[in-house]
Amino acid sequence: METIYIPHLLTKTERKEVIDFEEFIPDLETLTPVRGRLQVAHQGNYLEVKAKAETIVTLTCHRCLKQYNHRLALNSSELIWLEETANQTDSSPAEIEVALEDLVENLSPGGYFSPRDWVYEQMCLELPHKQLCDAQCPGINLNDAEETESSEAASDSRWASLAALKRQLPSSVDQ
Numbered sequence: 001m002e003t004i005y006i007p008h009l010l011t012k013t014e015r016k017e018v019i020d021f022e023e024f025i026p027d028l029e030t031l032t033p034v035r036g037r038l039q040v041a042h043q044g045n046y047l048e049v050k051a052k053a054e055t056i057v058t059l060t061c062h063r064c065l066k067q068y069n070h071r072l073a074l075n076s077s078e079l080i081w082l083e084e085t086a087n088q089t090d091s092s093p094a095e096i097e098v099a100l101e102d103l104v105e106n107l108s109p110g111g112y113f114s115p116r117d118w119v120y121e122q123m124c125l126e127l128p129h130k131q132l133c134d135a136q137c138p139g140i141n142l143n144d145a146e147e148t149e150s151s152e153a154a155s156d157s158r159w160a161s162l163a164a165l166k167r168q169l170p171s172s173v174d175q
Contacts, residue, residue, distance in 0.1 A: 001038070001115040006082065006107065009042035016041035021053075025120050030055045031069065034123065038115050047107065050077040051119060061133035064140055068133040076122045082109040 001021050009015055022035040036053025053074040060067050083106045107113060 003112045003114045004040060005112055007110060019115055025116060028120055028123055030057050032056045034119060040113060045082055047080040047113060049080060049118060053119060059131045061137055062131050063137045066133055072123055072126050074122050074126055080105045080107055082107055084108065
């Protein structure tokens with residue numbers, strides 16, 4: 001996907017560009033290419049961006065740490081405001097107060113729009129926060145307590161005296 005020079009959108013039919021794509025996006029590790037359709041429409045003082053895309057990613061389960069494949073499906077739209085002051089370097093102090101209504105995406109009307117970056121950002125937002133291989137995932141399978149004790153003793157000899165002391169205690173005192 002090539003970057004779009006925003007003023008060229010004004011010369012296109014219906015002032016929009018539709019891009020069908022099937023490609024791997026840098027920094028987005030996927031098993032299959034990201035496949036979809038992106039539409040960028042110039043609406044005067046803003047761009048209306050819509051996309052439908054899908055791919056398959058390999059994730060690691062947060063409970064059992066196994067890897068599993070997950071289908072990412074994107075159906076997103078965004079309004080990107082066009083402002084002359086967008087993307088200009090500002091010599092103001094490092095810390096400034098920003099009003100809530102100013103927290104929107106801005107581009108210069110004479111600048112460029114990168115569809116690849118936009119799709120990458122949207123795909124990253126679609127990644128599940130809670131990555132589980134299965135809703136019923138039991139988590140990491142822990143060994144029995146006896147096996148754990150013997151492996152602890154084998155892995156660190158400093159615990160041997162504590163293990164010997166635990167064996168001398170009556171069984172009712174044990175947990």
